[in-house]
Amino acid sequence: MTSKIHCKEFDLKFNLSGSYKKNEMIFLDKSKISHNVYESEWTDNYGNYGTSYCLTSIKYNNKAIIIELDSYCKLNDQAGNKFTLHNSRKGNELSAGSGKALFIEGQGKWKKIIGATCVYSIRYLDDRTFSIRKCSINEDMHKHLSKYNN
Numbered sequence: 001m002t003s004k005i006h007c008k009e010f011d012l013k014f015n016l017s018g019s020y021k022k023n024e025m026i027f028l029d030k031s032k033i034s035h036n037v038y039e040s041e042w043t044d045n046y047g048n049y050g051t052s053y054c055l056t057s058i059k060y061n062n063k064a065i066i067i068e069l070d071s072y073c074k075l076n077d078q079a080g081n082k083f084t085l086h087n088s089r090k091g092n093e094l095s096a097g098s099g100k101a102l103f104i105e106g107q108g109k110w111k112k113i114i115g116a117t118c119v120y121s122i123r124y125l126d127d128r129t130f131s132i133r134k135c136s137i138n139e140d141m142h143k144h145l146s147k148y149n150n
Contacts, residue, residue: 010142012116014133016042016052021127030062038129042075046145050077056087069099081108085133087120097122101133112144113137 018040038054056071071087083106089099118135
C-alpha cells in the first residue's frame with residue numbers, strides 16, 4: 001500500500017544584474033585559475049531588493065573548460081538584513097552556465113531560509129552579469145517571507 005503526501009511547493013526567485021572584475025593566473029600547461037569579484041543589484045518575487053557582493057574562484061583545464069567553480073555571495077536587503085549563499089558548479093553544469101546554491105547563513109527574515117537550495121544560471125555581456133536564482137522553499141518559509149512585504 002502506498003500513499004501520496006500532498007505538499008505545496010514554493011519558489012523564491014531572484015533576479016540579479018551587475019558587474020564583475022577578473023584576475024587570472026595562467027600556468028605553464030595553459031590551465032588557469034580565475035578569481036572574480038561580482039557586485040550586483042537584486043530583486044525577488046516577495047518584494048525584496050538589495051545589493052550583493054560575491055567572491056568566486058574558477059579553475060580551468062588547458063582547453064579553457066571550467067573544471068571547478070566555488071563562490072560565496074553576501075546579499076544585503078532593503079532593511080539592512082544580510083544573508084550568504086554558497087554557489088557551486090560541477091560536471092555538466094559547468095558548461096551550461098548553471099549551478100546550485102545553498103543559503104548558509106542569514107539574519108532577520110532570512111534566518112528561517114537557511115538550508116534552502118537553489119538552482120541558478122548566469123550570462124555575461126562584456127563586464128556585466130545577468131543571473132536568475134530559483135530556490136525551493138517550504139510552506140513555513142513562504143509564510144514567513146510573505147508576512148514582511150504585504
